[in-house]
Amino acid sequence: MKLLLLTTGESVALVSALALALFAAPLLRATGDDQWEFISLYDDYTNFEVNPVLLPSSAAAASCAGAPSSCAHDASNASTSLFSWHNLYAMATMRRINVYEPLSWLLKAAIVHFVGMDATLLYLVHPMHVEVVAWPSAQPYALAALFANLSLASYLQKKKSALQSARGNRSRTPAYEQAQHAVDEACESAGLDWLVAAFFLCCVLSKSVAVLLPVAFFLVDVLVVYRINTSGSGFTMRAALKSTRRKAPVLVIFLAFIVITLWSNGESWEDMITLSLPERALKAAMAPAWTLRHLLWPARLRMHYQLREADLDLFGNMDALLSIAALVLWVLAGVWRWRQQRSPVAFLATAYFCAMLLPTSGLVQHGIVTQGCDRYAYFPSTIFVPLLGYAFGRALVGVSYGAVLCASVLLSKAQMETWRNERTLYEHSIRLDPTDWRMYSWLAKTLASASPPVCAAEPQKCQQLWRLARTFAPTRSLTGVLFRTKVLVPLGEFDLACSVYEQLLLMHPDSPAVLNNIGVCRLLRGAVTLSGARELFARAVDAADTGKYAQGSVAHTLENFEAWVAAFREEHGDREPTNQERLTFSDWVMV
Numbered sequence: 001m002k003l004l005l006l007t008t009g010e011s012v013a014l015v016s017a018l019a020l021a022l023f024a025a026p027l028l029r030a031t032g033d034d035q036w037e038f039i040s041l042y043d044d045y046t047n048f049e050v051n052p053v054l055l056p057s058s059a060a061a062a063s064c065a066g067a068p069s070s071c072a073h074d075a076s077n078a079s080t081s082l083f084s085w086h087n088l089y090a091m092a093t094m095r096r097i098n099v100y101e102p103l104s105w106l107l108k109a110a111i112v113h114f115v116g117m118d119a120t121l122l123y124l125v126h127p128m129h130v131e132v133v134a135w136p137s138a139q140p141y142a143l144a145a146l147f148a149n150l151s152l153a154s155y156l157q158k159k160k161s162a163l164q165s166a167r168g169n170r171s172r173t174p175a176y177e178q179a180q181h182a183v184d185e186a187c188e189s190a191g192l193d194w195l196v197a198a199f200f201l202c203c204v205l206s207k208s209v210a211v212l213l214p215v216a217f218f219l220v221d222v223l224v225v226y227r228i229n230t231s232g233s234g235f236t237m238r239a240a241l242k243s244t245r246r247k248a249p250v251l252v253i254f255l256a257f258i259v260i261t262l263w264s265n266g267e268s269w270e271d272m273i274t275l276s277l278p279e280r281a282l283k284a285a286m287a288p289a290w291t292l293r294h295l296l297w298p299a300r301l302r303m304h305y306q307l308r309e310a311d312l313d314l315f316g317n318m319d320a321l322l323s324i325a326a327l328v329l330w331v332l333a334g335v336w337r338w339r340q341q342r343s344p345v346a347f348l349a350t351a352y353f354c355a356m357l358l359p360t361s362g363l364v365q366h367g368i369v370t371q372g373c374d375r376y377a378y379f380p381s382t383i384f385v386p387l388l389g390y391a392f393g394r395a396l397v398g399v400s401y402g403a404v405l406c407a408s409v410l411l412s413k414a415q416m417e418t419w420r421n422e423r424t425l426y427e428h429s430i431r432l433d434p435t436d437w438r439m440y441s442w443l444a445k446t447l448a449s450a451s452p453p454v455c456a457a458e459p460q461k462c463q464q465l466w467r468l469a470r471t472f473a474p475t476r477s478l479t480g481v482l483f484r485t486k487v488l489v490p491l492g493e494f495d496l497a498c499s500v501y502e503q504l505l506l507m508h509p510d511s512p513a514v515l516n517n518i519g520v521c522r523l524l525r526g527a528v529t530l531s532g533a534r535e536l537f538a539r540a541v542d543a544a545d546t547g548k549y550a551q552g553s554v555a556h557t558l559e560n561f562e563a564w565v566a567a568f569r570e571e572h573g574d575r576e577p578t579n580q581e582r583l584t585f586s587d588w589v590m591v
Contacts, residue, residue, distance in 0.1 A: 126295070126298065126381065126408055126412065127298040127301055127408060127411040127412045127414075127415045128294055128295055128298050128301060128374045128377050128381070129374070129375075129377070129378060129381075129412075130301070130374070130412050130415040130416050130419070131303065131373070131374040131375045131419075132374075132375050132378055133416070134416055134419035135303070135375075135419065138375045140206050140207045141207055141209075141375055141378045141379075142378075143206040143207070144203050144204075144206035144207035144209075144210050144379075145210075145378060145379065145382070147199045147200070147202040147203035147206060148199075148200075148203045148210050148213055148379065148382075149382070150199040151196050151199035151200045151203060151213065152213075152216060152217075154193075154195045154196045154199060155193065155196045155217050155220065156220065158193070158196070159220060159221075159224060163224070163228075193217075193246060193247055193249060193250055194249055196217070196247075196249075196250055197249035197250045197252075197253055200213060200214070200250055200253055200254075201253050204253065204257045208257060208260075208261050208264075208359075209359040209360050209376075209379070210356070210359075210379055211254065211257050211258060211261060211359060212355045212356060212358060212359060213356070213379075214247065214250050214251065214254045215351070215352065215355040215356075216352055216355075216356075217247060217250065218243065218247075219348045219351060219352055221243045222344065222348060223344060223345070223348055226342065226344050261359075273307060273309065273369040273474050273476075273477060273480070274365075274369075274476065274477040274479075275312065275362070275365060275369060279312040280362055280363050280364075280365060281363065282312050282314060282320060282324075283307070283312060283361065283362040283363075283371075284358070284361035284362055284363040285323070285324050285327060286319070286320050286323040286324065287357055287360075287361040287362065287372060287376075288323075288327050288350075288353060288354050288357060289322070289323035289324075289326050289327055290323060290371060290372050291357060291372060291376065291377045291380060291381075292353075294372070294374070294377065295377055295381055295384075298411055298415075300432050301374055301415055302418070302428060302429040302432050302433070303374075303418075303419075303425055303429060304370060304429055304436060304438055304439060305370050305371040305372055305373070305433075306370060306371065306433060306435070306436045306437070306438060307369055307370055307371045308435075308474075309474050309475070309476055311371070330346075330350060331347070331350060333346065334346040334347030334350050335347055345387075349383050349387060352380075352383050353380045353383050354380075356379040356380040356382075356383075357376065357377075357379075357380045360373070360376040422442070422443075422446045423443065423446055423447070423450075426439045426442050426443040426446065427443065430443065435472045436472070437468070437469045437470075437471070437472035437473045437474075438469075440465045440466070440468045440469035440472070441465070441466070441469040441473075441483075441487070443465055444462050444465035444466050444469065444490070447461070447462055447465070448462060448490070462490070463490075463491060466487050466490050466491050467491065469487055470484050470487040470488075470491075473487070478504075478508060478511065478513075479513070481500075481504070482504070482513050482514070482517070482591070485497050485500045485501065485504075485517075486517070486590050486591075488500070489587050489590065494521075494524075494587070495525075497521070498518075498521035498522075498525065501514060501517050501518050501521055502518065502521075505518050510543050511543070512540045512541070512543045512544035512554045512591075513540075513553075513554070513591045515536055515537075515539050515540035515543060515554075516536075516537060516540040516553070516554040516557050516589075516590070516591050517590045517591065518536060519533050519536030519537045519540065519557070519561075520557070520585075520587055520589060520590050522536070523561075523582060523585060524582050524583060524585065524587060525579075526579040526582060529576060530565055530576060530577070533561065534558075534561060534562070534565075537554065537557055537558040537561055538558060540554040540557070540558070541554050541555050541558055553591040554591060556589065557589040557591070560585075560586070560589055561585070561589075564584070564585050568581070568584075
């Protein structure tokens with residue numbers, strides 16, 4: 001695109017700057033009640049608020065709140081301790097939320113200490129990528145994408161140099177053989193892919209979901225072979241072995257992080273929706289069509305797409321049936337074009353898209369179970385950059401390009417506004433999906449903890465939110481039953497909730513959540529001494545495996561209990577609290 005008398009590069013820079021300015025405009029507008037807030041959802045509580053490698057920041061913030069005059073000194077000390085060798089070592093060795101991503105902790109540290117919410121701008125202006133900019137826990141996707149793109153660029157540059165060198169080294173052998181031989185020789189002379197491997201290592205240290213990036217390198221090799229192939233012969237075993245050997249550093253990192261990822265996820269916690277292996281396979285098969293549909297028509301984007309218990313019925317859910325049928329037909333069409341027209345681009349692009357989507361498709365259950373997430377499209381969607389660039393280079397599509405760019409920026413700007421604060425975010429999701437039980441429960445918690453508490457002024461509103469959350473919550477899993485039972489407490493049915501927990505204890509005596517909640521019930525009802533309550537909380541911690549979310553939650557309950565007991569005994573001495581005094585211990589520590 002060329003504007004006025006500007007060069008092509010200047011025109012691209014101008015359009016990019018304007019698009020970026022429009023995209024980031026909501027971040028610059030913060031007046032009155034429209035302030036940008038830190039949204040503590042999903043992983044943010046664990047990633048930021050109780051993360052041991054970021055706690056120096058919290059201490060500094062607390063001291064600043066209490067004594068403004070010491071802010072500069074405390075902030076300086078916090079930054080120093082944050083980047084101390086001890087803390088850097090902790091970042092490099094810590095496994096948290098079932099992932100090993102040490103570079104992401106450095107990014108989160110920078111977010112907390114230096115730049116805040118708008119730490120990364122910008123990978124693409126597509127509305128589906130707003131989540132990666134607006135949500136702190138998703139921002140390592142952009143860091144990983146930077147290293148992934150550098151790794152791909154390094155590999156493509158090496159391949160390009162090999163092809164250019166091959167043009168001057170052809171012998172009188174048949175055309176395909178001489179071209180392939182020349183490319184092999186040029187690649188051999190360039191040595192192993194150490195620079196590519198270094199960038200790939202940084203990529204997976206930032207975000208482990210990019211672990212399948214090496215698939216792209218092999219797909220590039222296949223494309224090169226079929227571009228120089230004029231005799232009809234294919235990608236030979238000899239060529240495949242040579243390509244694999246040159247990628248030895250990359251493959252070592254790839255295999256190592258496959259093992260690390262499986263190890264990290266080996267103790268994954270159980271969500272309120274538990275899927276069988278066939279259900280996970282069906283969900284993974286639906287993921288490409290679901291992601292592509294939201295990329296092409298980003299009209300109802302939100303931070304949570306609930307997966308209902310009946311959604312994974314192949315013949316009962318038309319979306320599932322059509323998604324899988326579309327994927328099969330597209331793959332078959334790509335294979336046909338490859339075999340009949342010697343054009344592998346469609347098939348190879350589909351292979352890259354599906355490969356980069358596979359770690360987040362749900363085949364391996366990790367964390368909260370949803371239909372999908374906007375951030376999961378971040379890596380797969382990069383395949384459209386070269387494809388669209390090729391299309392724009394071969395057709396007069398300036399007007400269409402401008403229209404799509406403007407629409408994307410405006411949609412992204414509107415989508416960014418939904419991340420302004422927790423209440424806005426949850427209400428936006430509920431408008432788009434009025435049966436989303438997670439959003440009802442999170443909105444109710446937000447209103448209850450607001451300052452001043454909204455639930456105190458409008459109790460009926462919060463009661464209605466909790467009722468709706470319980471109505472639409474899943475019922476098949478233990479965690480689903482625990483959630484529905486816990487919601488009885490804010491609905492004023494504490495005794496009923498405790499009765500259900502007593503029944504669950506008989507059926508699940510080793511469940512950390514059940515032990516934790518039984519401890520809270522018996523403590524508040526006066527059915528156990530302080531030492532007895534502590535024993536229940538300690539049993540809950542012991543029953544929880546290291547690395548699970550449940551372990552962190554029940555450990556938090558034990559910490560709160562010990563702090564509450566210490567404060568009580570400091571004021572009242574070494575005695576048991578009365579039933580009225582027990583009520584000062586919060587029932588919000590139920591999990």
